Amino acid sequence: MNPVSVRVLLVRGMLAGLVAGLLALVVAYLLGEPRVDAAIDFEEAHSHDHGVELVSRSLQSTAGLATGVLVYGVALGGIAALAFCVALGRIGRFGPRATALMVSMGSLLAVYVVPFLKYPANPPSVGDPDTITKRTTLYFLMIALSVLLGIAAVILGKRLAPRLGNWYATVVASAALVLVIGLAYAFLPAVNEVPKDFPATVLWQFRLAALAIQCTLWAAFGLLFGHLAERVLTPRTAPDRQSGTATRPAAPVN
The missing domain is CATH 1.20.5 (Single alpha-helices involved in coiled-coils or other helix-helix interfaces)
Known part of the structure; x- marks a missing residue:
């Protein structure tokens, strides 16, 4: 693969990571933040040492969350795009879309699911x-x-x-x-x-929300980047050839 294609795919990978990050942000806000709030409420109810809040909770759950998820999506999108460039044509006779989806799902398993099963995510106060x-x-x-x-x-x-x-x-x-x-x-x-009196429902809902965020991020990236990569590596024909046949000039009239 020539350097130009790698550079173009890297940019498209970061773009796909940004879009996937936006979708993951919605999941994080709707599913993850309520569990974080519940964990913080538990911590405040069982702790007598309340430190000074340097960053307000409202800022953490909005701008802070958005910044973290989007930067994470862009970074992983770029890394996954480079992994795609290495994998394309080397893991079987798969096209760009299939290769992108395989790299995405493989990354989800290796980077998140396997470590998650050993060391699952924990909410605040745990x-x-x-x-x-x-x-x-x-x-x-x-x-x-x-x-x-x-x-x-x-x-x-x-x-x-x-x-x-x-x-x-x-x-x-x-x-x-x-x-x-x-x-x-x-x-x-x-x-x-995990504290013995920590609500089990909050714990497992938080962990499932964390898993849902990652699944959304990687699935969206794989589908979107596969589409963008295919357009780069197998560009469409000219508009006058979309039907599959070239337009022939009319025969001269004698």
Whole structure:
């Protein structure tokens, strides 16, 4: 792929990430913010140490939320676009749309779902402030392991395909991936700092909302970027050839 196409796809990836971020922002505001408010109410009711609020809650839930989600969407859109450029034509004979959707869904699994199952998202008031560095390190370690293992599984499947065929190579590579991730789950330390009296309904609704935000972001990105990438890599014909046949000049009259 030439550098011009990569640059164009990068820009379109960031644009698709911005649009996907807008959709994820709507989900975050409608599903996530009410659970955050409920968690904050729990914290205020059970804590006697009320610090000074540097940023108002109304600003956090509007401009702060929008800035965070949109910047996140644009950044991940650019990274995913570069991953698409690497994957196109190397993971099978898939077109731009299918490749974009596969990269998007694979990124969702590797970057969010697999780490989420080990270290799920927690609302405010959950977690010991003294362990935040440890928890953050473990979470990013799980992301790194998930991404590297996912890439290794793809490479393994490609190398096994000539001997086992695509179907069995995919099954073996997927089974190996699940096995190694299971071992990582078993050996990495668990983190469970949810207060005993914290409402279970609020906790699970918050986690489901966090998952819904990520699913919305990556699904929207995959569909939109696939459309934009296909237009770049397989441009349409001229308007006078949209019917599939060129317009021939009239024969001269003798």
